[in-house]
């Protein structure tokens with residue numbers, strides 16, 4: 001994507017943001033006094049878990065189906081990468097109940113299809129923090145390691161410890177190419193896959209590597225799903241500006257995903273006080289399943305042939321700007 005005409009430059013946007021205090025972008029502005037800050041985060045995690053569950057159910061159902069139908073892909077095989085895996089299990093700070101994170105939701109969904117013998121998969125889980133990565137290993141359901149006549153086959157899910165931006169195009173890519181050779185997948189085929197990033201802030205997302213992977217023939221069929229917490233990003237930018245960062249040096253969301261080469265981008269509904277949503281970049285024919293995507297709240301944002309969709313851009317602007325900025329823009333027109 002290279003013509004983000006509807007999306008104002010980062011510089012102009014951040015100058016407007018500089019005039020807005022952090023509290024004005026806080027979802028806690030109308031929170032009753034005395035309610036602790038983590039309560040918002042807890043609601044946020046639960047809502048994210050629910051949203052993610054329905055998104056991957058639809059995405060993986062479509063992907064697994066497509067891996068059966070198309071001659072260009074590896075038959076009945078999908079690859080999934082979680083770039084910000086975390087520990088896999090959390091305690092809800094509100095009521096102590098258990099929240100299940102993305103790596104386990106992904107593995108459980110893939111294992112359901114394996115049990116029905118409809119697919120084989122490789123699942124790469126990346127986590128920077130080694131303590132969290134160890135916890136994740138312990139929390140992962142049965143690894144599915146196979147042993148034939150004393151020869152141990154590699155596991156289907158692998159935890160990689162380190163920085164996602166380096167690992168994605170390094171060790172993770174090598175592991176996936178090795179898996180393909182082991183599964184006798186021809187190098188001419190283009191396996192279907194999904195790369196997911198759920199960063200705490202924009203910098204935890206491996207933008208550079210995502211851009212590289214999107215241009216790599218071996219991975220160009222991998223859809224890219226990015227979870228965005230719009231309010232958290234606006235808050236971070238506001239506090240950076242408040243502590244002296246030049247607004248011109250800050251990038252906005254549009255600048256980041258502009259570099260990723262995908263033919264179609266979809267945007268999900270903005271949900272909750274934290275305006276959380278997903279961006280989904282695709283190259284495959286999966287986009288023709290528009291009814292299924294619509295059923296989980298996704299609408300088109302950008303299409304390489306047609307440009308920006310008015311409704312999608314409107315939603316993107318809502319996420320990228322504060323209410324006050326949007327009001328200012330309306331007054332300016």
Ligand SMILES: C[S@@+](CC[C@H](N)C(=O)[O-])C[C@H]1O[C@@H](n2cnc3c(N)ncnc32)[C@H](O)[C@@H]1O
Pocket residue numbers: 083084085086087088100101102103126127128129132162163164165198199200203204205
């Ligand atoms: C919001 S949490 C992810 C939660 C997880 N997706 C889930 O659903 O449970 C973000 C995680 O990304 C990890 N992280 C941050 N920067 C990273 C990086 N550059 N490379 C790999 N992991 C990173 C953090 O340690 C944290 O565990």
